[in-house]
Amino acid sequence: MTSTAQSDLLGAPAAGSAFRSERILMTIHTRPGLEMVPAYRQGKAASPGASKLSSNESPHPPLDSVIEAVTARLTQLHRYPNIGAETLRAAIADKNSVAAENIVLGAGSVEVASQLIHAVAGPDDEVMFAWRSFEAYPSLVRISGAIPVEVPLNTDAAHDLPAMLDAITAKTRLIFICNPNNPTGTVVDAAALDAFVDAVPRDVLVVIDEAYVHFDRSQVRADGLALFAKYPHVAVLHTFSKAYGLAGLRVGYAIAHPPVAENLRKVSLPFGVTDLAQTAAVASLQAEAELNVRINEVVQQRERMYAGLIAAGYPAVASEANFVWVSAGEHSAELDALLAAHKVVARTFPGEGVRISAGSAEDTDRVLAALAAAHAEVGA
Ligand SMILES: *Cc1c(COP(=O)(O)O)cnc(C)c1O
Numbered sequence: 001m002t003s004t005a006q007s008d009l010l011g012a013p014a015a016g017s018a019f020r021s022e023r024i025l026m027t028i029h030t031r032p033g034l035e036m037v038p039a040y041r042q043g044k045a046a047s048p049g050a051s052k053l054s055s056n057e058s059p060h061p062p063l064d065s066v067i068e069a070v071t072a073r074l075t076q077l078h079r080y081p082n083i084g085a086e087t088l089r090a091a092i093a094d095k096n097s098v099a100a101e102n103i104v105l106g107a108g109s110v111e112v113a114s115q116l117i118h119a120v121a122g123p124d125d126e127v128m129f130a131w132r133s134f135e136a137y138p139s140l141v142r143i144s145g146a147i148p149v150e151v152p153l154n155t156d157a158a159h160d161l162p163a164m165l166d167a168i169t170a171k172t173r174l175i176f177i178c179n180p181n182n183p184t185g186t187v188v189d190a191a192a193l194d195a196f197v198d199a200v201p202r203d204v205l206v207v208i209d210e211a212y213v214h215f216d217r218s219q220v221r222a223d224g225l226a227l228f229a230k231y232p233h234v235a236v237l238h239t240f241s242k243a244y245g246l247a248g249l250r251v252g253y254a255i256a257h258p259p260v261a262e263n264l265r266k267v268s269l270p271f272g273v274t275d276l277a278q279t280a281a282v283a284s285l286q287a288e289a290e291l292n293v294r295i296n297e298v299v300q301q302r303e304r305m306y307a308g309l310i311a312a313g314y315p316a317v318a319s320e321a322n323f324v325w326v327s328a329g330e331h332s333a334e335l336d337a338l339l340a341a342h343k344v345v346a347r348t349f350p351g352e353g354v355r356i357s358a359g360s361a362e363d364t365d366r367v368l369a370a371l372a373a374a375h376a377e378v379g380a
Contacts, residue, residue, distance in 0.1 A: 038138055038139050043345075054347045054355075054357065057245070058247070059360040065283050069280065073276055073279045076275055080271050081273060082278070088105065092281075101258055103261075104268065106253065106254070107251070107277075108250040109253070111250075111269060112254045114143070114144075120173045124147060125146045126146065127147070127149065127173060128149040128150075128164060128167060130159045130176075131150035132352065133181055151167050157184040157325060158184070159177060159186070161188065164196070175205070177196075177206060182323075183355040184327075187221070189220070190221060193227065200233065202232065202233050203233070205233055205260065206231075211252075215243065217320060228255055236256075239253075243322075244284045246277070249277040249280050251277040298358050298359075302321075302323070302358035305324050308367065309326060312372075314328065314335070315329075322357060323357045324358065329352065332351060335348075336348040339367065339370050
């Protein structure tokens with residue numbers, strides 16, 4: 001090969017060869033059912049200087065210790081990651097007082113949720129979850145060919161566990177309980193969740209998605225790990241994206257009993273969890289004290305924001321996560337515009353409500369200033 005040809009391999013297409021997709025006649029067979037897969041809608045991006053409160057991310061940059069650990073691994077980018085990820089799995093197992101064989105990793109807990117669905121449900125099986133809940137559930141279920149069964153939240157914007165029990169059929173394979181729930185921030189009662197799990201047939205997997213568990217300050221917190229220890233048909237989902245502030249690196253995990261865990265590994269994306277992600281997660285588990293300070297600050301900002309919303313007359317829902325849901329209904333677009341005018345980017349579900357992530361004290365100041373400005377206008 002000549003040196004010219006080699007450079008062409010990585011270079012831009014030659015002038016005049018621009019690809020025009022509209023000229024291609026589409027003849028490829030499409031898998032039936034794909035038209036039912038809804039596209040994932042990401043939280044809006046923010047312009048520089050605005051408060052990005054649309055994706056429940058940490059307002060803090062990565063810890064210095066995490067940046068150092070990751071930087072030290074950059075020279076290994078030409079290598080595939082270790083699929084076994086023994087170091088990280090041992091550290092996670094230790095933290096959660098389970099065995100390493102109970103830990104299955106994925107490229108974010110979204111990928112682990114996908115593994116769980118693919119491991120237990122096939123075409124025409126049913127996967128149940130509350131609605132509204134995590135945006136990814138419906139598409140992940142559709143992608144697998146299974147049928148999403150959405151059980152409406154109750155009037156408190158919380159899981160309606162009795163209705164979910166009633167919705168179980170012979171085709172139900174998996175039930176997601178998102179606790180605290182995204183986007184409403186509500187939690188299920190510990191005793192009620194235990195009774196629910198106990199009433200679910202043992203061949204149906206109950207997955208307790210605890211993406212926001214670190215922010216939960218409920219009096220009697222429903223504890224996914226305790227339910228995992230007690231019941232063979234429970235698995236727990238955790239992520240490094242929220243409290244640990246590693247959303248950009250994509251790493252999450254399931255805690256599952258051995259037969260389930262083995263099946264999850266079968267359907268996992270090979271090499272899905274990068275070496276940098278494994279390294280950052282291990283470093284984060286060694287910095288829990290430092291992270292807890294940050295988590296407590298976010299909880300404080302959540303409470304400040306909630307109190308401000310209530311004082312301003314908004315139908316905010318008390319939250320145990322790192323965001324607050326305002327069930328603004330038909331006024332959602334207005335609230336979104338008001339926040340945007342004060343450089344706050346929130347997550348708005350038109351006609352339903354607005355979810356505002358808890359960020360720094362300055363972020364909360366902006367939200368409160370927006371509410372005060374609206375109040376001044378109405379009063380004028
Ligand atoms: C953000 C979130 C996750 C985590 O997703 P990652 O893929 O780990 O970033 C999982 N479940 C819920 C309910 C979430 O809101």
